[in-house]
Amino acid sequence: MEEDSWPDADGDGWGDATAAAVRGCSPPAGHVANAEDCDDGAAAVGPDAPEARNGTDDDCDGDVDEGLLLPFHPDADGDGSSRGAPWTSGTPTSPATRAWRRL
Numbered sequence: 001m002e003e004d005s006w007p008d009a010d011g012d013g014w015g016d017a018t019a020a021a022v023r024g025c026s027p028p029a030g031h032v033a034n035a036e037d038c039d040d041g042a043a044a045v046g047p048d049a050p051e052a053r054n055g056t057d058d059d060c061d062g063d064v065d066e067g068l069l070l071p072f073h074p075d076a077d078g079d080g081s082s083r084g085a086p087w088t089s090g091t092p093t094s095p096a097t098r099a100w101r102r103l
């Protein structure tokens with residue numbers, strides 16, 4: 001019985017989700033029978049990988065850093081201090097909103 005397989009360039013056991021399938025009786029060398037690797041250039045990224053707070057989708061579920069965003073105080077008035085501002089959550093992106101780390 002012929003099966004589809006996909007290249008696994010990083011060797012993590014997950015096939016490249018963006019590559020074309022190869023059909024054959026058994027997967028060729030370097031190929032696996034799934035296409036679930038959202039980053040076939042990083043062995044640390046795959047459906048069974050833990051999500052790490054690094055700005056990339058490590059576990060290939062389509063969400064980046066889900067469940068790992070820290071609560072922080074936004075610096076709404078831009079004075080470099082967010083003391084007294086309400087807690088929110090997300091990834092602080094600007095130096096101003098990272099001011100809470102210094103409190």
Ligand SMILES: [Ca+2]
Pocket residue numbers: 007008009010011012013014015016037039040
């Ligand atoms: Ca792979």
Ligand SMILES: [Ca+2]
Pocket residue numbers: 010012014037038039040041042043044045046
């Ligand atoms: Ca991978």
Ligand SMILES: [Ca+2]
Pocket residue numbers: 051056057058059060061062063064065066
């Ligand atoms: Ca994810």
Ligand SMILES: [Ca+2]
Pocket residue numbers: 051052053054055056057058064065066
């Ligand atoms: Ca991540």
